[in-house]
Amino acid sequence: MPYLATMSWYDPILDRVRSRPPIVSVVPLRGVIGSLGPLRRGLSVDAVGPLLQAAFRPRSVTAVALVVNSPGGSPAQSELIAGRIRDLAAEYDKPVIAFVEDVAASGGYWLACAADEIRVTPTSIVGSIGVISASFGFQDAIARLGVERRVHTAGSRKSLLDPFRPEQAEDVEHLTAIQQEMHARFIAWVRSRRGDRLKPEDEPELLEGKFWTGARSVELGLADGEGELRRTLRERYGARTRFRVLSRSPGLARRLGLAGADGPGAADGALAGLADGLIGAVEERALWSRFGL
Known part of the structure; x- marks a missing residue:
């Protein structure tokens, strides 16, 4: 009898637990991957790592959704972020679903492949x-301007691919070898994550860029189906499903490189931050424009 009494005392608590709506953590992965300067922060494992940890950690979370909108960027940061996602998914035993917005290309697709399932819009x-x-070659331009380029190195190939000198065949060969190595690693990652969803007869065309x-992409096996985040997940987990959207938004001072700076060098720091931001914006615009965006 005491046992039955104890169980009846716990019943209301168990009922409340059972009645809680499913919770899905939503992690936005939007933007260029890698460093773009203080004004335009790219995606990096340092920046999104804490968000991912917060997304997976709560026991009440049913699944983690990644919102991917990226034209790519740094291969190293793509691999690091994707690896962190897989480590956390294994540690906390939670499913991961990626939802592609405008673009999941190059490094953006690398991130999407970290999910167990990829959903896209048509x-x-x-x-x-x-x-x-x-890159660009400026050797003729500086010659016309009468500018003399002075470079001093210890190591005969230290100035490899210098844009102010004529391109050398051996430099291009070295760069190509590095690209092929990275491409092979990218292909191995896609094959490991997509498995037999990729048809062998389509692979040569799929993996050439x-x-x-x-x-x-759904027909080719690069994605698993079409679907918008809220509608898809409420159909899967129930109409009462709730969404925890995690975001990162540091202050403008930090993005300018001015956090904690009020001395004589603060203005110089601001100008340097603005210059870096402008360069980063141009690079970012070039990446997006490859996809007509």
Whole structure:
């Protein structure tokens, strides 16, 4: 009898636990991957790591949703962020679903592949499984301006790919070898995450750097289906599903590199921050424009 009495005392608590709505943590992964300067922060493992930890840790969380909108960027940061997602998914035993907005291309697709499932909109851009390096050559321009380039190195190849000198075949060969190594690692990651959802007959075309619409990416096995986050997850977990949206928003002073600075060098820091931000904005614009955005 005491046992039955104890159980009856716990029943209301158990009922309340059972009646709690499912909770899904939502982590936005939007923007260029890597450093863009203090004014325009890119995605990095240092920046999004705490958000991911907060998304997975609560026992009440049923699943984690990644909102991906990225044209790519740093291969190293793509790999680090994706690795952190997989480590946390294994540690806390929670499913991960990626929802692609405008673009999950190059490093953005690397991040999407960290999920157990990828959902897209029909007009999303998906893929671009490749590695790219772009620069300019200014040697003729500085010659016309009468500018003399002075570079002193210890190491005969230290000035490799200097944009103010004529391009050297051996430099390009070295860069190409690095790109091929990174591309092979990218391909291995995609194959490990997508498995037999990728058809062998399509693989050569899929892995050469092309990108596709969301609708076509589903047919090719790059994504698992179409679906908007709230509608998809409420259909799956119930109409009462709640969403915990995590975000990062540091102050303008920190983005300018001025946090804690009020001495004579503060203005110089602001100007340097603005210059870095402008350069970062140009680089970011170039990445987005590759996909017509």
